[in-house]
Amino acid sequence: MDEVDRSILAVLEQHGRISNAELAARVGLSPSPCLRRVRRLEETGLIRGYRALVDPAAVGRGLRVFAGIRLVRHARADVVAFERAVVRLPEVVQSHHVTGNYDYLLQVEVADLPAYEDFHANRLASLPGVAMVTSYVTMKTLSPDTA
Template sequence: MPKHDLDEIDRKIVAALQQDGRMTSIELAERVGLSPSPCARRVRLLEAAGIITGYVALVDQVAVGLPISVFASIKLERQREEELDRFADAVSRWPEVVDCYLMTGQRDYLMRIVVQDLEAYERFLKEKLTRLDGVASIESSFALGQLKRSHALPIMGAGAGARGARRGK
């Protein structure tokens, strides 16, 4: 999808909805300085353009009994398209994997897995990850604490470039 140029109002809308996706249309319009109808129209356009892709409830993983985050680096035996596709298909079905990235460098994938305890991670490894054909090696690192986690992208400065600097912003 081509890059969509966001103007200042679009960036304000996206930033506000990233902070609170449940705010009413009236609250959003007030926050960004528009009347409700044009604001709602802009939100619909942002959704149609694929910039706003959905709305979710953020859940505390510790509060729901999933306090362990494991980062696993995966190296495949080969990086052919069919092996990459097979890996992606399998990972997409595993609810324990909450993030997975195709990487450059020494490893092919980096994933974050959330589980209730070490035994659950061991089961995940033995019953799922190590049974997947084409996995050459797995390196696991356990998170000891979380310093920052954000679901909000830094939209306010994106795309402003020199235009914002010229207007004194």
């Protein structure tokens, strides 16, 4: 991977639907070599896919909560049971195994606070091996687009 590939990746990370002609112009290539590079980046797995960023509030997921999860035990069977269960919850849009005070950090999106209260009490806290859940309600999300 060279500097041109890095430039292609940087542009595609911000503008995944950019046309090949526009991408080529931004990175200083003609369209054919640019397209070959993009295809190679896809084939080698450096580009894993493309997706739409959906406004969560517009689809009934206006409340974002980060939940720190601590497990009771760290035996492999307990970890596997938790991981298999948590990835099945549609409210959990990202799940990260982390170091520090928690074992997992989850990004949860639900309609509102009563919906999160129900999710927390009836689904999240009852996952296999969960000892503790600490919730952080998002008040504002910052990104380069909002600055």
